Amino acid sequence: MPTVKGFKFSGVSSGLKSGRNNKDVALIVSEVPAHAAAVVTTSRVKAAPIQICLKRQKSGKGQAVIVNSGNANACTGPQGLKDAQTMCRETAKALGIAESLVWVASTGKIGEMLPLAKIQQGIQESVQKLSATGYQEAAQAILTTDQFTKYAHRKGTIGSKAYSLLGIAKGAGMIMPQMSPTGHATMLAFILTDAAINPTTLKGMLTRCVDPTFNAITVDGDTSTNDMVLILANGQAGNPPLKANVKGAQQFEKHLFEVCHELAQMMVRDGEGATKVVQIDVKGARNPQAAEKIARTVGNSLLVKTAFFGEDPNWGRLLGAAGRAGVALDPDKVDLYYDKVCLVKKGACVSPQAEEQAKKVAQQASFIVTLDLHMGKGSYTLYSSDLGHNYVQLNSEYRT
């Protein structure tokens, strides 16, 4: 069972959620104050806890994270902000640490006031139940429509010092994170490490790792009001603090990237109503921005996503979506692949045989669609899911 030196976890039930998994308050605590870096949603509608975290950002410090699921505390006005502050204050008090060291996150229904009395009770209980191996309970307590808990782990050494890196995450719907250090998603991920890292280096690593992972996934194209990735590095591994170009930094960043990538992939796999993960590789675009625009337009197209669900290699819809992305594209130059099967060459279908082969690829649980525009060197990779009946079922009944 993975542990991270100096970190404890718990997940308890306070009555906000019903059903099989009714854990709804998670607590993560470091024995000592840690360096903290976070990226949050760029939405103009930011949930109350996100507003608090943007303040914590400035100090770059953190020792605890209190999280509730079942209620997003978003669109809740000044009272919502007070409630998020109360969550921090009560947690700080129960732990005997400074309030400014407590980070807070919420996920669930938008527009309803937090049932604060229940959460306060949850906070007390979660402090009692802290343990070094409690991360599974914490990972459970942050879930909403998720089908499974999500965590990833890496170990390494810096010189003679062993470090550990553990991430837990949630997210299945309202998923197209677009996070920045000043800016938004609801996906939540908390990454804990005992490695010692210089704060600026930590921030840079997190931003670089989040962009091609969490920020490169989409389930339904709906960026959330509550998205956040937070990393806490408490230095308990005892290594000389990592800086850019210092031995070990590269390996640590690779591990951080892998943890982010694994967690992000789990979210797409667990996408609401999703049955497939489709990697959309756009290359040969004029520049990376153009490639990203096309990948996002294709990956969020309803016609493309329902074709994925129907296991139909419908390249006409893919090209149609690419064409409306608002960037330069010459349809007569485009090649399109399903995994290694070249289905379209210079804008036209290669052969009925290729179509048969592509159909087999499209029946897989995950595959890669590559669009080569042959116009330049810009490329982008987006991870998307299909759109099936269960998405409609879930979202016409469940209130987020």
Added chain:
Amino acid sequence: MPTVKGFKFSGVSSGLKSGRNNKDVALIVSEVPAHAAAVVTTSRVKAAPIQICLKRQKSGKGQAVIVNSGNANACTGPQGLKDAQTMCRETAKALGIAESLVWVASTGKIGEMLPLAKIQQGIQESVQKLSATGYQEAAQAILTTDQFTKYAHRKGTIGSKAYSLLGIAKGAGMIMPQMSPTGHATMLAFILTDAAINPTTLKGMLTRCVDPTFNAITVDGDTSTNDMVLILANGQAGNPPLKANVKGAQQFEKHLFEVCHELAQMMVRDGEGATKVVQIDVKGARNPQAAEKIARTVGNSLLVKTAFFGEDPNWGRLLGAAGRAGVALDPDKVDLYYDKVCLVKKGACVSPQAEEQAKKVAQQASFIVTLDLHMGKGSYTLYSSDLGHNYVQLNSEYRT
């Protein structure tokens, strides 16, 4: 039965489509050459017939329109372009008119070559069957996944001369037209009038009427490769040609707007799998562009559209979508209405009673959601539909 002086119509079956409505070739002919104006899709992937129409644009003339459904002749390369030319040539020959006066349109599956022999036979038959009252057959022959035929009619007088204005249209899926005189959708609309109109005036009127009607609807956010609105004015009413600021021009433009509006509304009502038409009014934005961006993000949000389907006045999702539109917005200033029910005031829910009342509004077949941002005077109206199981069913099985 509405007629337009000097115009004849037909719709026949050539074997491209099966099922109850198997008409698939439509022909519209004017006795004399008419002034023509068109707006076409702005997609970078333009179907072959659209490329031909962009050439016809330059002359501003037209006498016939040949249309097939069942195959979009899009992503079909140089052969597709030749095929569209052949459609024009054969039609011109059979009618004994110049090829340059024949416009062409296609709608249906993307990426398959036209079965030209069948269509050529359809052209011959359609010429035989032309009649002044055949517009219903023509309206039937241009349909694909549509549930019903779409036409609208207005009559008026200019001085002592009576004029008639008739529009036929198709469109149910791949609907978020973004058309311009140089640019793309698959919706098709053909508007015929016997009024005499100056070509520049005709072009101006069409552009002004299309923007708040066809260009302001969305079913699935997927702009098509084949969208087009074409108007032919053959002058047979005998009025002195209409120019800007000439008596009668304003009334005629009002009628043209009404025909466009009616046809556009029918498309949303007939949206694939749609059960509701929701008008999204954004006002109080910094400028009209910001208002449009928010309206489109809200109107295309999967979470919003599935909430519409679920008849849930889920204002949190509406605000969440508005927040990710990428334009300035202060959530604490936003008011939100379902028809006349004020559900959200300054970013917070008004009362449980208001929520009950909004729920009743959301159960209607059509209603208006108003978002007032209180930041300026910019406004925009978008017509959207809900997203239900039938959309997924249809588009995971049907190949567009």
